Amino acid sequence: MRWSELIEAVRESGQYATAAEAERVTRTVLSALGGHVVGDERVDLAAQLPVEAARVIADQVPVTRRLTAPEFVESVALRLEGATPATARWDVSSVLTALAQAVDGELVDRLLDLLPPGYALLFGRAELAQAA
Template sequence: MGAANTAAMPPTRMTWTELVDSVRESGQYATRAEAESVTRIVLSAFGGHVVGDERVDLARRLPVEAARLVASQIPVSRQLTAAQFVESVAFRVLGATPATARWDVSSVLSVLPRAVGDDLVDRILKQLPPGYALLFGRAQLTPAA
């Protein structure tokens, strides 16, 4: 296996505990329980927006608990913009504002590249409307005209 392959996919599957701990660190949550709750809510909301081979690969690469959250969602009939997605998460988190929901979403989605690999995140971003890259902690690149 060459260096390019090892960069594409994480060497080992992250555990649920490692995923939640990464979210806790990323979002600076006070407790593990808070980080776990946010992780569950965001992955459940996100699950319906990933379709096709990317959805299958995402479920394969995530910890089993996270894979179930993603795979159990019915694919959405209409893609939400990044702002609408954040708003939908705000409705699911008790006491959330758009700003805190954006923090929660970014805290979870920004750890996905470490969990599932940059290659898969790139593929997922290609099927989502503009604006999602920022939620993953990436610059929103636009093709040159």
């Protein structure tokens, strides 16, 4: 997949008016995600994404505490000018759903195992609750 194809997938998923808007949102979400993805998952994700996306992810310093899904969305809202938690959730879901379609499903499973509970819906997947 080329960078332009990823941006177009995000533009369509999020119904953004322009590719520039989709690119701005994509870069912001990927930079927020980059600190949460470490180790082999980071390497494998970078290998399956366009070079531009891989750089955005790889350039991030790993976080000391992984954010819950709501905290992650809030962190993205703070990075996007004029965003609210609701619009940021839309933005995050648009990017992460496109990302999940761009990489293999096994890698998405590994990413979801790495992240705290609650991220599956952001990646466009149902999240099953474990039986007690």
